Amino acid sequence: MATTSRDRIMTEALRLFGEQGFAKTSVAQIEQAAGLSGGSGALYRHFKSKDELLVQAVAARLEDRGEWEQFLAPDFSIADMLAELSPAGRTVDKLLTLGRVGLARLDHDRDVTRILLRDNSIPAPLLEVFRQQEYAVVMSTVTRALVELAGDQAREQDWDATAAVLVGALAHFWMMHDIFDGGHPADVDTDRYLRATAELVAARIDWVDTDPAPRRTAGVVSPEVSR
Structure with missing residues (x-):
């Protein structure tokens, strides 16, 4: 065409x-x-x-969105997809896969990512477009993935905040990697960075909160609250 x-x-x-x-x-x-x-x-x-x-x-x-469109389907299980792509079945391995998916998305829209992450001369209306059409969608997807991976433990954590930390870590690494022409100023390669990030998030997934107060997570209602 x-x-x-x-x-x-x-x-x-x-x-x-x-x-x-x-x-x-x-x-x-x-x-x-x-x-x-x-x-x-x-x-x-x-x-x-x-x-x-x-x-x-x-x-x-x-x-x-190309291949990423499937993540937005309400009946699509992100946890099942991560399990299929991570035969070892450990939480860390599934989060490593999720991190690679995130970096691939940033690479797919390289020009847009550069504009949004590196250019401080862009007009304000663009930030709202990004917030609504990309960041909110990505945050919702990552939050849902974390909740699915946590299973019965989902109510124990603030998954919105955890998702923001994970998305921010990936965006920071992508930006540093791009600025330094394929390297990182800390001399940390992609696999090491993703593993460290995955281990930190996995620790939160496996951590049991002793505070009985329900946590706020968008789209997720604590069992205690729903009763």
Whole structure:
């Protein structure tokens, strides 16, 4: 299927924004990269401004979830999928797999990830698009995965906070890895980092809370509260 001028503009804009930064990328550069006459103003036939182009291009890219779409199905068991991909069956191994899935998602949308994690010149409306269309979805999915892995222990922990820690750890590692051209300033490789992260989260899953107060977790109701 032939791509339209609008599609080419969005694709090339994301690439340039990711490589050069939003502020340093000109409309003329985007037009030229998209096969249009640079400086002709052809971009404005599709978008009111460079800001609008960025917001719409990122939103369109985030909507294309590809293989990750299955995680959003209400009857899809993330724990079963992790168990299938982690034959050893240990909680740490399942969390290692979850971490690799998370890094793969960040890599899949490399340009968008760079824009969101490394560029402080992006317009505020884009942050809201990211919060609603990506971060909230990822947080919900990771929280559900942790609750499923915890099983009967689910009510004992604040899984929202645990998910935020795990997602933040993966995003930080991806960003450092990208900034330092495939390395990490602490000289820690991907497998070591993911294992350390998985072991920390596994400790929380296996930890029994002695505080009887119910914990708040989005979408999860403590058995004591539901009675």
